[in-house]
Amino acid sequence: MRAAxxxxxxxxxxxxxxRALEQASGVKPILVWHAEHxxxxxxxLVVVPGGFSYGDYLRCGAIAGRANIMNAVRAHAERGGxxxxxxxxxxxxxxSGLLPGVLMRNKDLKFVCRMQHLRxxxxxxxxxxxxxRQQIIKVCVAHGEGNYVADPETIARLEGExxxxxxxxxxxxxxxxEANCNGSINDIAGIYSERMxxxxxxxxxxxxIDPMMGGIDGRGLFESLVHAPARAA
Amino acid sequence: xxxxxxxARKEPEITPALVxxxxxxxxEYARILALIGRTPTFTELGIFSAMWNEHCSYKSSRLHLxxxxxxxxxxxxxxxxxxxxxxxxDGLACVFKMESHNHxxxxxxxxxxxTGVGGILRDVFTMGARPVACLNLxxxxxxxxxxxxxxxxxxxxxxxGYGNSFGVPTVGGSVNFHTRYDGNILVNAMAVGIAxxxxxxxxxxxxxGRPIVYLGSKTGRDGIHGATMASAAFEANAEEKRPxxxxxxxxxxxxxxxxxxxIMAKGCVxxxxxxxxxxxxxxxxxxxxxxxxxxxxxxxxxxxxxxxxTAYEMMLSESQERMxxxxxxxxxxxxEAIFRKWGLDFAIIGKTTDTLRFVVKHQGEIKVDxxxxxxxxxxxxxxxPHVSTPPQPVLTPESIQPLVSNATALLQLIGSSDLCSxxxxxxxxxxxxxxxxxxxxxxxxxxxRIGDGPKGLALxxxxxxxxxxxxxxxxxxxxxxxAWRNITATxxxxxxxxxxxxxxxxxxxxxxxxxxxxxxxxxxAASALDFPIVSGNVSxxxxxxxxxxxxxxxxxxxxxxxxxxxxxxxxxVRAGDSIILVGDTTGWLGxxxxxxxxxxxxxxxxxxxxxxxxxxxxDAVRALILSGHVNACHDLSDGGLAVALAEMTMxxxxxxxxxxxxxxxxxxxxxFGEDQARYLATCSPQNEQAVLDALAKAGAPxxxxxxxxxxxLQLGDETPISIGELSSSHEGWLPNFMRGETxx
Numbered sequence: 022m023r024a025a026x027x028x029x030x031x032x033x034x035x036x037x038x039x040r041a042l043e044q045a046s047g048v049k050p051i052l053v054w055h056a057e058h059x060x061x062x063x064x065x066l067v068v069v070p071g072g073f074s075y076g077d078y079l080r081c082g083a084i085a086g087r088a089n090i091m092n093a094v095r096a097h098a099e100r101g102g103x104x105x106x107x108x109x110x111x112x113x114x115x116x117s118g119l120l121p122g123v124l125m126r127n128k129d130l131k132f133v134c135r136m137q138h139l140r141x142x143x144x145x146x147x148x149x150x151x152x153x154r155q156q157i158i159k160v161c162v163a164h165g166e167g168n169y170v171a172d173p174e175t176i177a178r179l180e181g182e183x184x185x186x187x188x189x190x191x192x193x194x195x196x197x198x199e200a201n202c203n204g205s206i207n208d209i210a211g212i213y214s215e216r217m218x219x220x221x222x223x224x225x226x227x228x229x230i231d232p233m234m235g236g237i238d239g240r241g242l243f244e245s246l247v248h249a250p251a252r253a254a
Numbered sequence: 255x256x257x258x259x260x261x262a263r264k265e266p267e268i269t270p271a272l273v274x275x276x277x278x279x280x281x282e283y284a285r286i287l288a289l290i291g292r293t294p295t296f297t298e299l300g301i302f303s304a305m306w307n308e309h310c311s312y313k314s315s316r317l318h319l320x321x322x323x324x325x326x327x328x329x330x331x332x333x334x335x336x337x338x339x340x341x342x343x344d345g346l347a348c349v350f351k352m353e354s355h356n357h358x359x360x361x362x363x364x365x366x367x368x369t370g371v372g373g374i375l376r377d378v379f380t381m382g383a384r385p386v387a388c389l390n391l392x393x394x395x396x397x398x399x400x401x402x403x404x405x406x407x408x409x410x411x412x413x414x415g416y417g418n419s420f421g422v423p424t425v426g427g428s429v430n431f432h433t434r435y436d437g438n439i440l441v442n443a444m445a446v447g448i449a450x451x452x453x454x455x456x457x458x459x460x461x462x463g464r465p466i467v468y469l470g471s472k473t474g475r476d477g478i479h480g481a482t483m484a485s486a487a488f489e490a491n492a493e494e495k496r497p498x499x500x501x502x503x504x505x506x507x508x509x510x511x512x513x514x515x516x517i518m519a520k521g522c523v524x525x526x527x528x529x530x531x532x533x534x535x536x537x538x539x540x541x542x543x544x545x546x547x548x549x550x551x552x553x554x555x556x557x558x559x560x561x562x563x564t565a566y567e568m569m570l571s572e573s574q575e576r577m578x579x580x581x582x583x584x585x586x587x588x589x590e591a592i593f594r595k596w597g598l599d600f601a602i603i604g605k606t607t608d609t610l611r612f613v614v615k616h617q618g619e620i621k622v623d624x625x626x627x628x629x630x631x632x633x634x635x636x637x638x639p640h641v642s643t644p645p646q647p648v649l650t651p652e653s654i655q656p657l658v659s660n661a662t663a664l665l666q667l668i669g670s671s672d673l674c675s676x677x678x679x680x681x682x683x684x685x686x687x688x689x690x691x692x693x694x695x696x697x698x699x700x701x702x703r704i705g706d707g708p709k710g711l712a713l714x715x716x717x718x719x720x721x722x723x724x725x726x727x728x729x730x731x732x733x734x735x736x737a738w739r740n741i742t743a744t745x746x747x748x749x750x751x752x753x754x755x756x757x758x759x760x761x762x763x764x765x766x767x768x769x770x771x772x773x774x775x776x777x778x779a780a781s782a783l784d785f786p787i788v789s790g791n792v793s794x795x796x797x798x799x800x801x802x803x804x805x806x807x808x809x810x811x812x813x814x815x816x817x818x819x820x821x822x823x824x825x826x827v828r829a830g831d832s833i834i835l836v837g838d839t840t841g842w843l844g845x846x847x848x849x850x851x852x853x854x855x856x857x858x859x860x861x862x863x864x865x866x867x868x869x870x871x872x873d874a875v876r877a878l879i880l881s882g883h884v885n886a887c888h889d890l891s892d893g894g895l896a897v898a899l900a901e902m903t904m905x906x907x908x909x910x911x912x913x914x915x916x917x918x919x920x921x922x923x924x925x926f927g928e929d930q931a932r933y934l935a936t937c938s939p940q941n942e943q944a945v946l947d948a949l950a951k952a953g954a955p956x957x958x959x960x961x962x963x964x965x966x967l968q969l970g971d972e973t974p975i976s977i978g979e980l981s982s983s984h985e986g987w988l989p990n991f992m993r994g995e996t997x998x
Contacts, residue, residue, distance in 0.1 A: 030505070030508075030509055030596065030597065031419070031505045031509075033420070033421025033508065033687065034421070034687060036688070037687065040689060072419075072421060073418075073419040073421075073504070073505060075505065076419065076503065076504065076505025076506075077419070077505075078505065131411070131682055132411075132414050132415070132418055132682045132683075132684070133681055133682070134680075134681055134683060134684045134686060135681050161686050163418070163684040163687065165418075225686070228686050228687070230689070233692050233703070233818065233819060234689055234691060234692065234703075235686075
C-alpha cells in the first residue's frame with residue numbers, strides 16, 4: 022500500500038499517522054506539502070492527518086480545504102482512490118466537499134482528550150475489514166470541534182445508505198449519554214463518502230497502536246487499509 | 255491623525271517621575287548616570303528598565319541562587335541559557351525548563367497562560383530540541399473567591415489552547431487552591447524537549463560583521479513593559495494592566511519550530527535567542543554580551559504589525575513567536591528560503607560589531623548607544639535583609655482529636671479541592687499526541703517514551719506550599735524530595751530538576767527570609783539526592799495589596815528509565831497482591847491535609863525531611879521496580895497512607911483490605927499522617943518475602959499492611975468504602991465547582 026500523508030501548516034499528528042501506517046504496511050508513507058499540485062505517482066491512500074491547519078482561526082479546515090493539493094485529492098477520490106481524514110483531516114474533507122456536514126464546537130465548549138470507545142458499524146469497507154461488525158474498539162479523542170452536524174436530509178441519507186462508520190459508545194457498546202463526548206448527531210464519530218472510499222473520523226486510531234500506550238485497537242483500521250483491494254486508477 | 259503621530263514621536267523628557275514609572279529606584283538611576291556619563295534617551299531608559307527589573311536581572315535572588323548545586327557528570331548545560339540540558343545517553347540530550355506567567359494570567363487568564371506555554375516551548379526549541387512534553391503547576395485562590403472559577407476556566411483553556419495546537423502533549427501537573435492566591439494566582443509552565451548532544455544551540459554570537467536576522471511573527475505594541483509588570487506587586491487596579499499582556503499565536507509558533515529546527519539541521523545557525531521577556535532588547539544584548547561583541551540594530555528593518563511604532567515601542571514590545579539569530583553568511587539564502595516556505599518573516603536587522611556597544615538606529619537617528627556588557631553585568635545586585643520564619647511547635651498526634659470517623663475523613667479528603675481528581679483539567683489538554691505517553695496524567699509522574707524507545711522520561715511538578723510557609727528549609731527540601739519520589743515510584747532514576755521560585759515582595763525581610771531558606775532547603779535536598787538544578791526562574795512580588803502568596807518554590811523533575819516497558823503506575827494490578835508500606839510512620843499531623851481539611855487548622859511544624867532516608871528508601875524501591883518484583887507503586891504525600899491507598903484503589907478499580915493501625919499511633923494519625931520518605935508498593939504473594947528481604951537489606955523500613963482485591967477499600971476495622979463511593983467523591987468536586995454559577 023502506498024500512502025501519501027498531506028502536510029498543511031499547523032497540522033501536528035502527521036508523525037503519528039505515518040508511524041501507524043508504517044507499522045501496518047511496512048512501507049514509509051510519503052509526506053506531501055500542501056502547495057504541491059500532484060500526488061506521488063501510484064498513491065493508493067491519501068491520509069489527511071490531525072492538527073490545527075492554519076491555526077483553525079477560521080472555521081476548522083476551511084483554508085486547507087481549498088489548498089492546491091486538494092484538487093488532486095478530489096481527483097484521486099473520483100477515481101475510486103482511498104482517502105482517510107482524521108480529526109482536523111475530517112474537518113478538511115468536509116470543507117473540501119469530499120464529505121457532507123460540518124464539525125461544530127463540542128457541546129460543552131471545551132477541548133476533550135480522553136480514551137473513547139467506538140462501535141464499528143460495518144466491516145465490509147476498505148477501512149474496517151479487520152474489525153468485526155458492531156465491534157467495540159477503544160481509541161482516543163482530542164478535539165475542540167468534533168460535534169458532527171448536518172441537515173436532517175443528509176443525516177437520513179447517511180443512515181439510510183449505511184454511511185456511518187463509527188459511533189461513540191461506552192465500553193459495553195451503549196450509545197448516547199456521557200459516551201457521546203461532543204454532542205454529535207446520532208453519536209456519529211465517522212462517516213463514509215457515497216462510494217465508501219473516503220472516510221472522515223474525529224477519533225484517533227493512530228494513537229492506539231501500542232499496548233504500552235493504552236491499547237492496540239487502532240491498528241485494525243490501518244491493517245484493513247493494507248488488506249483492502251487496490252482501488253487507485 | 256498627523257498631529258497625533260507627531261506628538262507620539264516626540265520623546266518625553268526624562269524626569270524623576272518618568273524614571274519612577276519605569277520601576278527604577280533613585281539609586282538605580284544614579285547608577286545608570288554613572289555608567290553612561292549622561293542623561294539616557296527615552297529609549298535607553300526603557301531598555302534599562304527592561305534589563306534591570308527583577309524579572310530579567312534577578313537582582314534580589316542572584317546572590318542566593320549561586321549556592322544551588324548545578325553540576326553532575328550528566329549535566330551538559332546548567333542555569334544561564336534558555337534551558338537546562340542533560341545527557342540521557344545514545345547521543346541524546348533532554349532540554350527543559352519551567353517558567354512563570356503569574357501576573358499576566360491573573361489579568362487575562364487565557365492569553366496569560368497561553369503565552370506562558372508559548373514562551374517556555376520557545377526556550378526549549380531555541381536550543382535545538384524538539385519539544386516532547388509540557389507540564390504545569392497552577393495555584394488558584396480559594397474556591398469561594400469570586401474570581402477563582404473564571405481564572406481556572408481561562409488558564410486551563412489557555413494552556414490547552416496553546417499546547418494542543420502547537421502539538422505537544424501536556425502530560426502532568428499540579429493544581430491547588432488557597433486563599434493566599436486570591437489576588438495573585440500562579441501559572442508555572444514547564445517544557446521538555448529532546449535534542450542530539452552534538453546539535454545544541456546557544457545564544458553566544460561569534461564573528462564580527464555577521465548579519466543579525468529577525469525571524470517569526472511581526473512586532474506589535476503588545477506586552478510593552480511586560481517584564482516590568484512582572485517585577486512589581488499588584489495593587490487594586492491590576493486589571494488596568496491588561497494592555498501589557500501579550501497575545502499568543504500557537505500556529506505561528508508551530509511554524510517557527512519547524513522552520514527553526516530545519517535551518518538548524520541544515521547548519522545555518524551560529525547563535526540563536528528567542529525574544530521572550532523584554533523582547534528585542536534582551537535577546538540582542540544577551541547574544542552580544544555572551545559573545546563579547548557589540549550589536550548594531552536598524553529598526554527600520556524590523557517587520558512591524560502596526561504603523562508608526564517608535565524605537566521605544568519596538569525595543570520593549572513582547573510580541574510573541576519571534577527569534578533572533580546570527581547565521582553563517584554563506585547559508586543566509588538557504589535559511590531565508592526555508593522561512594519563506596513556512597510563511598514566516600525573515601529580515602536582516604543588524605550586525606555584530608567589535609565595539610562592545612549596543613547601538614540602535616531608527617529613521618536616521620541613533621536612539622541607543624550603550625555599553626553592552628555592562629547592561630547585564632552591572633545590573634544592581636542586592637543582598638536584601640532577611641529574617642527566618644520562627645519555628646512552629648511540633649504537634650503530637652494525641653493533641654489533634656479526630657472529629658469524624660476515618661472512613662468519612664477519607665471521603666472528605668479525596669473530595670477536597672486540593673486532593674480531588676483533576677480530570678476536568680487534564681482532559682482539556684491533549685496528553686496523547688505523539689503517541690508516546692506511557693503513564694498518563696493522574697499518577698505520580700508522567701512517563702513518556704523517547705521516540706521509538708526503549709528509553710523513557712519520567713516527569714513531574716511538585717511543591718507543598720503550606721510546608722514552605724511553616725518551615726521554609728523543610729519545605730524546600732520536601733518539594734525536591736517529593737519530585738524525586740514521584741519519579742522513583744515509576745521506576746525511573748531522577749536526573750535533574752528545574753525550579754520556579756514564586757515568592758512575595760523581597761523588600762520585606764520576612765519574605766526574603768522565606769526565599770533564602772527555601773533555596774537552602776532545595777540546595778540541601780538536591781545535593782543529597784544527586785538531583786542538580788539545571789534551569790529555573792524566579793518570580794517575586796507575588797503580592798496583592800500588601801499580602802504575599804504562600805512561598806511556592808515549584809520543582810519540575812526529570813528522570814530517565816532505560817526500558818520504558820519496566821515503568822509502573824499507581825493502579826493496583828492484580829487481586830491477592832501484597833501491599834507493602836516502605837518508610838517510617840510516626841503519624842505526623844502538623845501541617846497535614848487532615849488537619850486543614852478535617853479540623854480546619856493550618857498549624858504546627860511540617861514533617862521533617864530525612865534526606866538519607868529518602869535516598870535509601872527510594873533507591874531500594876526503584877531497584878525492586880526495575881527487577882520486576884513490584885508491580886504498582888505510589889509515593890505517600892498529601893493525605894498520607896489512606897489517601898494513597900484510595901488513589902491506588904480508584905486507579906486500578908480494585909479494592910484492598912488493610913490491617914488496623916498499630917497501637918502505638920492513634921488511628922487517624924496512622925491513616926492520614928504525612929511522614930516523608932514513604933512509598934506503597936504491591937507485589938505478588940510469591941515475591942513478598944523477596945521484596946521484604948531486599949528492603950531490609952537496604953535498611954529501608956518495610957511492612958506488609960494488606961492485600962488487594964474486592965470492590966471496596968477496607969481500612970482496618972473502619973466501615974469499608976466501595977470503589978464507586980470513592981470515585982464519586984474524588985471525581986465530583988471539580989466538575990461540580992466549575993458547573994456552579996458563572997462569575998465574571
